[in-house]
Amino acid sequence: MNHKEITKQRVITFLTREELEFMDKLENDIRFSTGKFISRSEIMEALADLLTKTNMDAVGIKNHEELKQKILEAIAKECGELLKKEP
Secondary structure (H helix, E strand, O other), X not given: OOOOOOOOOOOOOXXXXXXXXXXXXXXXXXXXXXXXXXXXXXHHHHHHHHHHHXXXXXXXXXXXXXXXXXXXXXXXXXXXXXXXHOO
16 A cells, blocks of 8 residues: 655634634634544645646636635636536
8 A cells, every 4th residue: 555645734814803803713613513522734735735636727817806706716617527427
């Protein structure tokens, strides 16, 4: 069996108070509904994993708003493809 060693890197980000409160809400919703703890870092990791699966192309993006739009389109496309695969 071929095991690939996973090396994780630390990423520091700045979130608005609203974004941080939303992350805390997700964290608390998980904890109170399941008894399991999933950290903000794990939530961010899950988002990065999902975005990676879209194979989004970022060529030509000039600003934050264009980036958000491109991410939204990539996720919508991925969701549409997943729905097509369901019986």
